[in-house]
Amino acid sequence: VKELGMPDRAIVTTCGYCGVGCTFRAEMQGEQLVRMVPWKDGKANRGHSCVKGRFAWGYANHKERILNPMIRASIDEPWREVSWGEAFAHAASELKRIQATYGRLSIGGITSSRCTNEETFLVQKLVRAGFQNNNVDTCARVCHSPTGYGLKTTLGTSAGTQDFDSVEQCDVMMVIGANPTDGHPVFASRMKQRLRQGAKLIVIDPRRIDLVRAPHVEAAHHLPLRPGTNVAVLTAMAHVVITEGLADEAFVRARCDWDAYCDWAAFVADARHSPEALAPVTLVDPPALRAAARLYATGGNAAIYYGLGVTEHSQGSSAVIALANLAMATGNFGRPGVGVNPLRGQNNVQGSCDMGSFPHELSGYRHIADPALRALFEADWGVPLDPEPGLRIPNMLDAAVDGAFKALYVQGEDILQSDPNTKHVAAGLAAMECVIVHDLFLNETANYAHIFLPGSTFLEKDGTFVNAERRIQPVRKVMAPLNGFEDWQVTQGLANALGLGWTYTHPSEIMDEIARLTPTFAGVSFAKLDELGSIQWPCNDAAPEGTPVMHVDSFVRGKGRFVVTEYIPTDEKTGPRYPMLLTTGRILSQYNVGAQTRRTANTVWHPEDLLEIHPHDAEQHGLKEGDWAKLASRSGETTLRVTVTDRVAPGVVYTTFHHPATQANVVTTEYSDWATSCPEYKVTAVQVSPSNGP
Ligand code: SF4
Numbered sequence: 040v041k042e043l044g045m046p047d048r049a050i051v052t053t054c055g056y057c058g059v060g061c062t063f064r065a066e067m068q069g070e071q072l073v074r075m076v077p078w079k080d081g082k083a084n085r086g087h088s089c090v091k092g093r094f095a096w097g098y099a100n101h102k103e104r105i106l107n108p109m110i111r112a113s114i115d116e117p118w119r120e121v122s123w124g125e126a127f128a129h130a131a132s133e134l135k136r137i138q139a140t141y142g143r144l145s146i147g148g149i150t151s152s153r154c155t156n157e158e159t160f161l162v163q164k165l166v167r168a169g170f171q172n173n174n175v176d177t178c179a180r181v182c183h184s185p186t187g188y189g190l191k192t193t194l195g196t197s198a199g200t201q202d203f204d205s206v207e208q209c210d211v212m213m214v215i216g217a218n219p220t221d222g223h224p225v226f227a228s229r230m231k232q233r234l235r236q237g238a239k240l241i242v243i244d245p246r247r248i249d250l251v252r253a254p255h256v257e258a259a260h261h262l263p264l265r266p267g268t269n270v271a272v273l274t275a276m277a278h279v280v281i282t283e284g285l286a287d288e289a290f291v292r293a294r295c296d297w298d299a300y301c302d303w304a305a306f307v308a309d310a311r312h313s314p315e316a317l318a319p320v321t322l323v324d325p326p327a328l329r330a331a332a333r334l335y336a337t338g339g340n341a342a343i344y345y346g347l348g349v350t351e352h353s354q355g356s357s358a359v360i361a362l363a364n365l366a367m368a369t370g371n372f373g374r375p376g377v378g379v380n381p382l383r384g385q386n387n388v389q390g391s392c393d394m395g396s397f398p399h400e401l402s403g404y405r406h407i408a409d410p411a412l413r414a415l416f417e418a419d420w421g422v423p424l425d426p427e428p429g430l431r432i433p434n435m436l437d438a439a440v441d442g443a444f445k446a447l448y449v450q451g452e453d454i455l456q457s458d459p460n461t462k463h464v465a466a467g468l469a470a471m472e473c474v475i476v477h478d479l480f481l482n483e484t485a486n487y488a489h490i491f492l493p494g495s496t497f498l499e500k501d502g503t504f505v506n507a508e509r510r511i512q513p514v515r516k517v518m519a520p521l522n523g524f525e526d527w528q529v530t531q532g533l534a535n536a537l538g539l540g541w542t543y544t545h546p547s548e549i550m551d552e553i554a555r556l557t558p559t560f561a562g563v564s565f566a567k568l569d570e571l572g573s574i575q576w577p578c579n580d581a582a583p584e585g586t587p588v589m590h591v592d593s594f595v596r597g598k599g600r601f602v603v604t605e606y607i608p609t610d611e612k613t614g615p616r617y618p619m620l621l622t623t624g625r626i627l628s629q630y631n632v633g634a635q636t637r638r639t640a641n642t643v644w645h646p647e648d649l650l651e652i653h654p655h656d657a658e659q660h661g662l663k664e665g666d667w668a669k670l671a672s673r674s675g676e677t678t679l680r681v682t683v684t685d686r687v688a689p690g691v692v693y694t695t696f697h698h699p700a701t702q703a704n705v706v707t708t709e710y711s712d713w714a715t716s717c718p719e720y721k722v723t724a725v726q727v728s729p730s731n732g733p
Contacts, residue, residue, distance in 0.1 A: 045068070045073075046066035046067055046068050046073045046074070047067065047068050047069070048066075048067050049064045049065060049066045049067065049076075050064070050065045050067065050515050050516075050517050051063070051064050051065075051078055051513075051515065052065055052497070052498070052513070052514055052515040052517060053386070053497070053504050053506075053512040053513065053514050054088070054091075054092035054386065054497075055092075055153065055386050055496065055497030055498075055504075055514075055635075056091045056092055056095070056385075056386055056630050056635075057091070057222065057223055057384065057385065057386060057630070058223065058382065058383035058384055058385060058386060058388060058389065058506050058507035059083055059084065059203075059223050059224075059225045059226050059506060059507065060083045060084075060386065060504060060505075060506025060507070060508075060510060060512055061077060061078075061081055061083055061084035061087070061088050061089075061092050061225055062077070062078040062080070062081025062082070062083065062084060062512065063075045063076060063077055063078055063081075063088065063092060063093075064076045064077075064078050065498065065517040067517065067518070070518050070519065071518075072096065072099070072498065072517060072518065075088075075092060075093055075094075075096055077092070077093065080572065082510060082512075082572060082573050083203055083225070083226075083506055083508070083510060083512070083573075084225045087225045087228060088225060089224035089225055091630055091636060094639065094640065095630070095635065095636045095639040095640075096498065096639070097638070097639045097640070098479070098496070098635040098636070098638040098639050099496040099498050099499070099518075099521075100521075101480075101638040103480050103481070103638065104479055104480065104493070104521060104522075105478075105479070105480060105481060105491060105493045105522075106493050106521050106522045106523075107120045107121075107493065107522070108120070108121050108122070108123055108125070108126030108490070108491065108492055108493060109121065109126075109490070109491040110125070110126060110129050110489065110490050110491075111489055112489070113489070114469070114486065114487055114488070114489065118491065123523070123524070123532060126490060126492060127532045127533055127535070127536035128536055129490065130448075130473075130475055130490050130492075130533055130536065131533065131536035131537045131538075133446065133472070133473040133489070133490070134146055134170070134446055134448075134473065134537065135537070137445045137446045137472055137473055138170070140445075141443070141445050143170070143171050143172055144172050144174065144429075144430075144443075144444075145443060145444055145445045145446065146170050146172075146174065146444075146445065146446040146447070146448075146473075147166060147170065147172070147174025147175060147176075147429065147430060147435050147444070147446075147447055147448075148162050148163075148165060148166045148170070148174070148175050148447065148448040148449070148450065149162075149175070149176055149177065149178070149432060149447065149448070149449045149450060149452055149454065150162040150163055150175065150176075150177045150178075150391050150394070150396040150450055151177075151178065151391065151450040151451025151452050152177060152178050152179060152384075152385040152386070152387050152388035152390075152391040152451075152452075153385055153386060153387065153451045153497070154387065154391070154450060154451050154502075154526050155387065155390070155497075155500060155501075155502025155503055155504060155514055155526075155527070155546065156387065156390040156391075156393065156394050156502060156503045156504070156505065156511070156550070156553065157502045157503065157527050157546040157549035157550055157553070158450070158500075158502060158525075158526045158527045158530065158546075159177070159387070159390065159391040159394045159396055159450070160394040160395070160402065160549055160552075160553055161527050161530040161531065161534070161541075161543075161549060162175065162396075162448070162450050162530055163175045163394060163395045163396050163402075164420065164534075165448070165530055165533065165534050165537075165539070166429075166448075167401075167416075167420075167424055167425070168420050168422045168424075168534075168539060169534055169537045169539050171422075171423075171425060172425050172427075172429050173398045173399070173407055173424075173425055173427065173428055173429030174398060174429035174430045174435060174444075175395075175396060175397075175398055175429060176396065176397065176398055176429075176430070176431050176432045176435070177388075177391045177392060177396035177397065178385070178388070178391075178452050178454075178457065179388050179391060179392050179396070179397075180397075180431055180432045180433075180715070180716065180717060181351075181432070181457065181458055181459070181717060181718050181720075182347055182350060182351065182383075182384050182385075182388060182717070183347070183350055183381055183383055183384070183388060183392070183717075184350070184355075184397075184712070184715035184716070184717045185349075185350040185355030185356040185358070185359050185712050185714065185715050185717050186350055186359055186381045186383075187392055187397070187404070187715070188356045188359070188714045188715050189355075189356045189357075189358070189359025189360045189362075189363060189714075190359060190363060190379065190381075191404060191596075192356075192360060192600065192602060193360055193363035193364065193367070193596075193599060193600050193601070193602060194363060194372075194379075194589075194590060194594050194595060194596060194599060194600075195594050195595030195596025195597070196404065196589065196595040196596075197392060197404050198381075198389060198393075198509050198576075198589070199378070199379070199380040199381050199383075199507055199508060199509065200372060200377075200378035200379055200380060200588065200589045200590055201342065201375065201376075201377070201378040201380050201508065201587070201588055201589075202375075202508045202510070202575060202587035202588060203226055203229060203507075203508050204375070204587070205342065205375040205376055205377075205378065205587075205588065206226075206229050206230055206233050206342065206376075207229070207233055207375075207376075208340055208375040208376030209233060209238055209339075209340045209341065209342040209376040209377065210238055210239065210338050210339030210340045210341065210376065211238065211239045211240075211241065211334055211335055211338035211339060211340070211341040211342070212230060212233065212234065212238055212239070212240050212241070212341075212342055212344065213241040213243070213331075213335055213341060213342070213343045213344070214230075214240070214241070214242050214243070214244070214248075214250060214344050214345070215242075215243040215244065215269065215343065215344075215345045215346075215348065215349055215362070216243070216244060216269065216345050216346050216347060216348020216349035216350075216358075216721075217244075217248075217344055217345055217346030217347070217348060217349075217382050218244070218246070218248040218249065218250075218346070218348075218624055218625075219250065219344065219346075219382060220248065220249035220250060220253075221249070221624070221625055221626050222346060222382060222384065222624075222625055223382050223507070226382070226507075227249075227250070230250065230344070231250070231253050234250075234253065239259075239260075239334055239338055240259040240260065241259070241260045241262070241331045241334060241335060242259055242260070242261045242262070243262045243264060243269070243272060243331075244261070244262075244263065244264075244348060245263055245264060245265070245266045245348075245620075245622055245687065245688060245691050245693075246263075246622075246624075246651075246686050246687055246688075246691075246693060247261060247263065247685070247686050248686075260327060260330060260331040260334065262323045262324075262327060262328055262331060263322070263323070263688050264321045264322060264323050265320070265321055265322040265620070265691075266620045266622045266691060266721055266722045267352060267353075267354075267608070267609045267611070267620070267719075267721070267722040268320055268321040268322075268606070269348075269349055269352065269354070269358040269361070270354045270357050270358050270361055270604050270605075270606040270607075271317045271320050271321045271606040272317075272321050272323055272328065273358065273361035273362065273364075273365060273604075274307055274312045274317065274361065274604065274606055275312060275313065275314040275317045275321065275323075275325075275328055275332075276314075276328065276331065276332040276335065276365060277303075277307040277312075277332075277361070277364060277365055277368065278307045278308060278309075278312040278313050278314065278332075279314065279328070279329050279332035279333065279336075280307075280332055280335075280336045280365070280368055280369060281304045281307050281308045281368070282308050282313075283333070285332075285333065285336035285337055285369070286304070286336070286368045286369065287368070287369050287370030289370075290367075290369075290370030290372075291367065291368060291370070291599075294367070294372070294373070294593065294594065294598065294599055295367050295594075295598050295599035295600070295601065296598040296599065296600050296601065299600055299601040299602070300367075300368070300601045302601070302603060303364060303368075303601035303602070303603050304368070306603045306605075313325075314326075314328040314329055314332075317606075320606070320608075322688075335365070335369065336369045339376075340371070340374070340375075340376030340377050341366075341369065341371045341377060342371070342376060342377050342378055342380060343362050343365075343366060343371075343378070343379045343380060344380045344382055345359075345362060345379075345380070345381055345382065346381070346382045346384070347384065347624075347720070347721070348622075348624075348721055349362070350381075350712070350717055351712075351717055351718060351719060351720040351721045352609065352712065352717075352719050352721055352722065353607075353609045353610065353611075353710050353711065353712060353713060353719045353722075354604075354606070354607060354609070354712070354713065355712040355714075355715070355717050355719075356712050356713065356714035356715055356717075357604040357605075357606075357607075357713070357714075358604070359379075359381075360602045360604050361604045362379050363379055363599075364601050364602065364604070366378065366379050367599045367601065368601075372590050372594070372599070373588070373590050373591045373592070374588065374591070375587075375588055378588070378589075378590075380507070380508075381507065382507055383506070383507040384631070385631070386497070386504050386506070387504040387505060389505040389506065389507060389509060390503070390504055390505035390511070392404075393505055393557075393559070393560070393576070394553070398428050398429035398430060398431055399428035399429075401413075401416060401556075402553060402556060402557040402560075403556075403557040403558055403559050403560070407424070407425075407426060407427075407428055408426050408427075408428070410426070413426060415556065416556060419552070419555065419556060430444070431715075431716050432454065432458065432716075433458075433709075433711065433716050433718070434716070435447065435467070436458075436463060436464055436466075436467030436468075437467070439466075439467040439468070439470045439471050440463070440466050440467050440470055442470065444467075444471070445471050445472045445473065446471055446472060446473035446474070446475075447468075447471055447473075447474050447475070448475040448477065448533070449474070449475065449476050449477065449478075449484060450477045450494075450526070450530070451477065451478055451479075451494055451526070452478075452484070453478070453482040453483050453484050454468075454484050455468065455482075455483040455484040455486070455487070456482070456483045456484070456696070456704065457631065457696070457704070458704065458718065459674075459704050459707040459708060459709065459711075459718035459719075459720055460674050460675075460704070460707060460708060460709045460718075461675065461704050461705045462674065462675060462705070463709060465487065468484065468487035469487055471487075472489075473489050473490065474487050474488040474489055474490070475488065475489070475490040475491075475492060475533075476488040476490070476491050476492070477491075477492040477493075477494050477526070477529060477530075478491075478492075478493075478494045479493070479494045479495075479496060479635075480638075492529050492533075493522040493524075493529075494522075494526055494529070495520040495521070495522060495524065495525050495526055497514055498516075498517040498518055499516060499517070499518055499519065499520040499521065499525065500514060500516055500520065500525040500526060500527075500546075501513075501514065501515055501516045501525070501545070501546050501547075502514045502525075502527070502546045502550075503546075503550065503568065505576070508575060508587075509575045509576050509586070509589075510573045510574070510575045511560075511563055511568065511573060511574045511575070511576060511578075511585075512568075512572075512573045513565070513568045513569070513572075513573070525546075527543065527546055527549060531543055546565075547564070547565035547566075550563060550564060550565055551564060558577070558579055559576045559577040559578070559579070560576055560577075560578065560579075561578070561579035561580070562574075562578040562579045562580065562582070562583050562585075563576070563578050571584060571585075575587050577589075609710060609719060609722050610710055611708050611710050611719065611722050611723060611724055612724060613724045614724065616726060617671075617672060617673065617724035617725055617726050618690075618724075618726065619656070619690055619691065619692055619724070619725050619726070619727055620690060620691050620692070620722060620723070620724060620725070621670065621672070621691075621692050621693070621694065621706065621707075621722075621723040621724075621725045622691060622692075622693050622721045622722065622723075623693065623694055623695065623696055623703055623707070623720050623721065624693065624695060625695050625696075626695050629695065631696075647679075647680060648679060648694050648695045648696065648703060649679060649680055649681070649682045649694065649695070650668055650670060650679040650680065650681050650682065650692055650693070650694045650727070651682055651684050651686060651687045651692060651693040651694065652668075652681055652682070652683055652684075652687065652692050652727065653683075653684070653685055653687050653688060653689045653690075653691070654683050654684075654685060655689045656689055656690065656692070656727070657681065657683045660727055660728065660729065661729055662681050662683070662727070662729055663681070663683065664681065664682060664683045665680060665681065665682075666680070666681045666729060667679070667680055667681070667729070667730040667731060667732040667733070668680075668681045668727050668728065668729060668730055669726075669727070669728050669729070669730040670692070670694070670706055670725055670726075670727055671706070671725060671726045671728070672706040672707070672708070672723050672724060672725045672726075673708065673724070674705065674706055674707060674708055674709070674723075675705035675706050676705065676706065677703065677705050677706060678730050678732060678733040679694055679703075692725065692727060704720075706723055706725060707719075707720050707723050708722075708723055710722075
């Protein structure tokens with residue numbers, strides 16, 4: 040402010056980083072953003088913020104922003120700047136040529152969870168209406184796709200059940216596979232506040248996360264399980280609930296499918312599922328597990344909060360189902376303070392899923408195979424739709440390697456750095472004839488691109504994001520797009536070069552179309568968002584002002600459905616060559632692959648990814664604080680600086696994936712969730728050895 044002078048105007052908008060969705064007042068001097076001030080009336084943050092939203096916005100003006108479209112004939116050639124018109128015409132001609140040569144199914148697109156609902160909706164519409172297939176997917180594939188599957192299967196809808204305010208009425212907080220202090224810092228503060236008021240805490244995580252040791256938090260139950268055994272731990276907890284008579288049978292009889300419950304209860308009650316019987320698998324102390332299960336079932340309102348440590352496993356969907364089973368069996372649904380709550384990672388990962396970014400679903404999580412549903416969209420869009428589900432991201436890459444998939448439009452994602460098994464992703468991209476990257480910077484994926492379409496930041500556009508509590512929030516243009524176009528206009532330019540004839544003049548018109556076609560958004564409009572500030576979906580005639588708590592009188596699917604989840608060990612095994620287990624996560628000051636935060640002063644807090652190793656293992660491997668270590672797996676190897684800490688258990692190492700120099704995903708495997716193909720980032724057998732550095 041000192042350098043730039045005092046602001047002369049302010050615009051209220053939503054943070055572009057994480058799924059908490061903090062509201063900020065962007066203070067401007069002319070066209071220059073001076074500072075971001077957390078907004079006291081923000082429903083998700085109530086005037087609070089973290090170091091990302093508050094300080095890490097300078098990337099918007101970073102000198103490495105690409106502002107002009109570029110094309111090149113092959114990835115070995117230099118880029119050539121072209122006009123927008125030439126870029127759109129070239130992209131359309133390449134996509135048409137490829138489809139004419141290799142068939143309708145040879146191209147696809149990926150939507151971005153950093154973009155607005157309106158922008159992701161247009162990308163999936165481009166694929167379905169323009170490409171004439173359903174080869175569209177979202178980066179949620181690699182994070183919360185098991186949440187979509189697991190919660191829809193059991194409860195009937197693919198979203199968290201409660202609002203953030205609900206935490207204030209919970210008596211027991213069960214946090215599994217999440218590290219809110221780093222991943223969702225503003226909501227973590229509210230969790231800590233509730234814990235300081237006396238709520239009890241259960242943490243199920245291989246690492247001793249910050250919450251376990253938060254000041255003034257009463258005796259937390261920390262279950263440090265072996266990575267990859269969530270389902271076994273949750274089955275053992277359910278065993279305690281059922282065999283000790285702690286289930287809420289009145290709730291189950293009234294609200295759930297009783298026969299399915301009986302099958303599930305008989306399964307978990309089996310002696311082979313006791314905490315003692317499963318301890319050799321989970322490495323969790325049986326008395327500690329029993330105490331945690333009793334507390335969860337009998338401690339009053341019990342709320343589950345979970346993250347990618349649940350979903351990014353070969354049994355990610357099973358674990359989400361197991362959480363829903365446990366909550367149904369104990370009656371923890373339908374009122375404030377309870378529920379099953381995924382802590383969504385990116386600012387709009389919930390929204391990108393809501394908008395129909397999955398290859399089998401149109402907006403509102405409705406299956407593409409439904410003829411009546413297709414007819415609704417066909418009448419609105421004026422084109423026939425393919426009834427067959429399309430390819431998921433990993434299937435697109437596999438098909439590319441096999442020669443059947445030839446072109447990809449990537450909106451705001453760096454799949455080379457963020458997706459698992461980097462070598463395989465690179466091979467898939469290299470095998471394509473046309474990769475279109477639509478992004479702010481020449482990211483790692485752009486190394487394989489033939490067409491680059493410049494993107495705009497959240498500061499340069501109007502639209503909406505949906506946060507982790509289903510809250511639709513306005514995003515308002517703070518400054519004119521540096522490249523001349525908001526992202527929805529770029530997608531519209533490409534669509535019209537393909538002959539689709541779109542005529543949107545403002546994102547509010549796209550939201551009107553979303554509302555027209557999506558029952559959970561039926562009552563949403565920009566005018567209503569201006570009036571109410573934000574709206575939690577479902578918002579329709581039955582709930583004109585939105586829905587903070589879901590499944591109040593009945594589950595969305597009617598009766599809650601228990602599903603048996605048998606623990607099946609991952610195929611990723613430790614052995615003499617790869618004796619340790621690697622698990623990954625993030626740190627407060629950085630965001631995902633770091634494309635934005637690395638281009639801000641936040642880098643001073645985390646200039647490189649570190650490898651956490653237990654003191655016992657460090658000694659055994661001849662490593663000490665600050666040494667370099669080689670981290671090798673069956674997929675690849677990288678070099679990281681070591682930090683010695685007892686946050687991780689012996690036999691487990693941990694790192695983050697924010698820096699391309701490290702490329703932690705070089706070592707992660709191809710194993711993935713059985714139901715959704717979400718990669719198993721959280722379990723990789725590795726070998727650690729001293730190194731002289733990269
Ligand atoms: Fe809030 Fe998340 Fe943005 Fe931090 S990164 S200010 S917690 S929305």
